[in-house]
Amino acid sequence: MELETDVLVVGGGPAATWAALKAAEAGARVVLADKGYCGTSGATAAVGTGVWYVPPEPEPREAAMASREALGGYLADRRWMARVLDQTYKGVNELAELARYPFPASPDGTLIRSGLQGPEYMRRMRIRVRRAGIRILDHSPVLELLTDADRAVAGAAGYRRQAGHAFRVRAAAVVLATGGCAFLSKALGCDVNTGDGALMAAEAGAQLSGMEFSNAYGIAPEHTSVTKTAFYNYATFYHEDGTVLEGAGSQRGRSVIAQALLTGKVYCRLDLADEPVQRAMRLAQPNFFLTFDRLGVNPFTDRFAVTLLAEGTVRGTGGIHITGDDCSTTVAGLYVAGDAATRELICGGFTGGGSHNAAWAISSGTWAGRAAARYAIALGAKTATRRITAAGGAGLRPDAKPGPAGEYRDVIRTVQAEILPYDRNYLRRGDRLVTSVEILDDCWRAVRASLHEHGADVVRARQAAAMVAHARWMYASALSRTETRGMAKRLDFPGQDPGQHHRILTGGLDQVWTRPLRAAAAVAS
Known part of the structure; x- marks a missing residue:
């Protein structure tokens, strides 16, 4: 299948849908290609998430920006933090006013806009994307980028799983919003996050940043996939013999748990949550309790075994390097948003968890979509006449004799x-x-x-x-x-x-390279 458009958005989560929507609002023709079904696949669609939503008042903004600077090794950028807080505030208010998202209300009637239920959020984002006239290609993983004679991005090619055939989209600009990489660890919603966008970007000549900040692990009940680590702030952890695992509940607690898991099991009980907190937790994350309820386990009174699941650059901060305020990359016509991009700009070297990553998805998606539309419209009719070349290599075009199936x-x-x-x-x-x-x-x-x-x-x-x-x-x-x-x-x-x-910047395929980049000079102003 051959298509031609102004902007191609690769991905189907929050960052991708915001990018597609804003590109269309800017006057571009847009195609969105998702590995799964847009609105239901990815790390957000199956869970609830906090949002870094802070009113534009000096004191709470200062507290929000200062809260993780030390944890992140002082690598975050205050200017980018402020930009993301501003854009997230606008975006979440847009969800309330235009998408009619049903935010809960406090006793005084004020809407609580600091959290989103993933299924409802993404259902409404898909509706908005469709109403904007954007063509959605569901179950259509993109496999490689296309480039022109000047090495600028010229579209992408992939495979339509349900239809059973290849597809190719000529595009003036591409937004990669493919998420991070969780290495098929079975963390909930993350099996579509295998780092595809980073490989495609590197093949086209893009760089990456912060990839050392990629060792995120989420706490999950043993043999399950739900990694909602915030609830474990109310937990006491135990060795197999019932003694308390000291230090496991601190900010560095996952290191303690990891060490203990090397030699035995670790157990947990959410015994620090009182009844009002328990009710609030069930309302905020009903899927967290689904497995417990089916097994007849009360996590507030019964001990249960826990493990750690790798979340890689889904919860880590590394990703494709950004070169401008518009989320551009070192490759002309290629923009990046969400977890596919580095989040060092707002998180430094520490995980953004759900809230910062959710804010980043809204903000970077907005900026990347608008910028891609501007680039595409400026390129104009040249899109259809460019000679294009497939950029993909590893896994597509072997250098020697193809290996066995599987x-x-x-x-x-x-x-x-x-x-x-x-x-x-x-x-x-x-x-x-x-x-x-x-x-x-x-x-x-x-x-x-x-x-x-x-x-x-x-x-x-x-x-x-x-x-x-x-x-x-x-x-x-x-x-x-x-x-x-x-x-x-x-x-x-x-x-x-x-x-x-x-x-630390990195890149390369056959020869991987690294080089330091001063934090203050990491992004062009």
Whole structure:
């Protein structure tokens, strides 16, 4: 299937729908291609989330910006924080006024706009996108970008899973809003987040930033997928013998839990929540309690086993490097939004959790969509006449003889063995990182040489290639940061080094590179 449009948005979550909507409002023709069904796939659609929604008053704004600066290693940018707070305030109010989102009210009648229920939020965003005349391609994973003779982005190509055929979209501009990478860890809603956008961007010449801040793990009841870590602020954690696991409930508590899980089970009870808090929790996150209710477990009185699920750059802050206020990249015509982009600008080196990431999705989606529309409209009729080239490589076009069918399964197992274990990714040491890098480099060479699939399995092959690339950028950046700052913990360098108050850029495919970038100079003003 061949299509032609002004702006192509890749993704289907909050950032993608905001980008598509704002591009259309700016006068562009827009196509949105989602790996799943737009409005139901992704990390937001299945859960509730807080939103970094702060009224435009000096004191609360100052408190909001200061709240995570130290945790993030002072790598965040106050100017970007202020921009995101302003844009999020407008965007959430737009949801209330134009999308009629049913925000709950406080006893005095004031609407509480600091949280969103993902299913309802995304249902309304899909409706808005459709009403704007945007063409939605559901179940249509994009596999690679298209570029012109000047290396500017010229569209993308993919595979329509339900229809069983390839598709190609010529576009003057592309917004990548494909989410981060959770390495198929089974964290709720994250199995569509395999780092595809980062690989496509790097193949076109884009850079990445903050990839060392990619070791996010969420607490989940054992054998489940719901990682709503905020509720565990009301928890007491225990060893298998019933003794309290000291330090597990602190801001650094997940490190304590990870250490304990290496030698045994960890149990939990939400026994610090009183009855009003319990009622509020059930209203805020009903799906958190679904498994407990089915098993007949009362999490407020009964102990239950917990584990940690890798959330990678979905909850981490690393992603595609941004070069301007419009969320542009180093590639002409390519814009980025949401978790596919670095969030260091507002979070530094510490997770944005749900609230900051939700605000970032609204804001970056808005800016990227508008900028892509401006770029496309300025390009005009040249879009249809450009000679285009497919930019994709690994997992699509092997350098040597194609390997056997199903080879992607071995690739995924290899990557997960280096990324998911706590003592590899979360509790990092230089010697372990070096060993993992060697294994991942060998895996990448094998992917480049032979990984190739047919039909719908081409999507799985491409996902596997993206996961390998993502892992290599993560660990190369982690080795470059010989200190502990934000989420980037190094057991062999436990202190924070003032001489490393910088961000780390990375990129490259066959040869991964890194270089420092002063925090103040990370984005053009």
